[in-house]
Amino acid sequence: MAASKRLTFTVNITRRPKNAHKDSPQKPEPYVGSPELKKAVNLAIYLRRPLLLEGDAGCGKTRLASAVAYELGLPLYRWDVRSTTKAEDGLYEYDAILRLHDVHTQKVAPEPTVAHGQAEPEDLDQEYLDQEDSEPVNRNPANAKHYRQFGALGKAFRLKDCPAVVLIDEIDKADLDFPNDLLTVLDEPWEFKIKETGETITATHKPIVIITSNKEKGNLPAPFLRRCLYHYLDFPNDPKQLQEIVDKHYQVCEEAPPPADLVDTAIARFLAVWNEGGLFKTPGTSEFLDWLKALHTFESKPYNPKQLEKNKLLPYPELLFKLQQDWKKYAKAS
Structure with missing residues (x-):
């Protein structure tokens, strides 16, 4: 596909072009984004500046890149950062x-x-x-x-017909010098050299770069932050927001949704625990959707909403509580 017109992200999977790139995600991403997030993404696309995302665990930071790549029909190259990762690893x-x-x-x-x-x-x-x-x-x-062999950024730089979406996931896991080392590549003249072959790889289309951070090692370096756009993703701890996520999820996966009263009760119970503030590790939206699916289909009949509302302990706690402290507090009778 040729990148001949201005790209705009609208969180609408029906806008996916028919001639999507072969490396574009094949499955739609049931993503729900706020107007502020859509504006941040479109600013990053327009200015070709990296978009740095921070936020609560499970709020959709990583999935955003898939949603953008799917809707726009662009290739997605993912770079999972580790403690030993060097900037060169993403190039070749x-x-x-x-x-x-x-x-x-x-x-x-x-x-x-x-x-x-x-x-x-x-x-x-x-x-x-x-x-x-x-x-x-x-x-x-x-x-x-x-x-x-080319890494995520290297593949994106070599594309001739369209830009790529590059996800640099959990950048804060790497050494403190890693973000600054990226600056020499994610800016003019958008090129890098392969010393072993003497090649100079110059980006025909500047990639759309989405970076996630959990601030494991504190704030990222100031020079790096100056080059990025920044957006903080809040967890959707409002019943209407979670309901919208549920609706979009079942629309995309083409499964029969749970009964409305079960969804309403599950959202209320889940948010009551989440907003109480006593969890060491708060469950994310994907964990909530798994929990809702278990309530709906794990047994021969859906879980009774009235029973769910009345029970002190939540059913299927294995899906929500992943640390011993949370398990003892919310999954076991005192």
């Missing part, structure tokens, strides 16, 4: 050990790795179709390009 990885292995097994003398800024000879690629999503079939150790 180079497997020098595999190249050395191929030298010995194929008994081919490799050309030395090219000097920085010097490109690989093109004639070495004649027997190798350069694929973005799979390893080369006929690797030639004389060509360093056969041993580099």
Whole structure:
């Protein structure tokens, strides 16, 4: 699909183009977004600035990227950050050990790795179709390009026909220098170099970058924050908001929804516990939807709403309480 017109996110899955990119999510995301969130996303798309999302666990930070990519028909590349993650990991990885292995097994003398800024000879690629999503079939150790694999940002930079949505999930798990290292890539001239091959990869279409953070290591560096748009996602702890999420979820998954009185009672009981403020780990919307599904279909008959309203202990606590302290307080009779 060509990116010829201005992209706008409206939280409407019916707007998905028919010629969606092959790497676009195939299943619709039942996402409910506020007008403020939609504005933040569209500002990020327009300005091509990373959108940094913070908020309560389970409030939809990670799922937003899927919702944006599905509606706009754009490819989605996800980068899950870990404590050992380096900025280069999202661009490319180079497997020098595999190249050395191929030298010995194929008994081919490799050309030395090219000097920085010097490109690989093109004639070495004649027997190798350069694929973005799979390893080369006929690797030639004389060509360093056969041993580099692109990460989420690297794939996004290489796209020629449309921008990609890149999710950088839980950026706060990485080293404190990691966000600042990204600045050299997520800004003009939007390019990076592969030192082993001498290639310079320049983005034809600047990606739509969505970053999530749980502030595990405190605030992110100020220089990084200055380059980002910021939005805080509140948990939908209002009955109308949760009802809208339930409606959208069952509309998308094409399952019969629970009876209205069961949904109303489940929302009331769930929010009463959530808003009480005594939980060490508050359940998110996905956990609520799993709990509601169990109430509806786990037994041969749906759970009785009047019984749910009357019982002191919530049924199926395994779905809601994931820490010992919460379990003892809300799942066991005192």
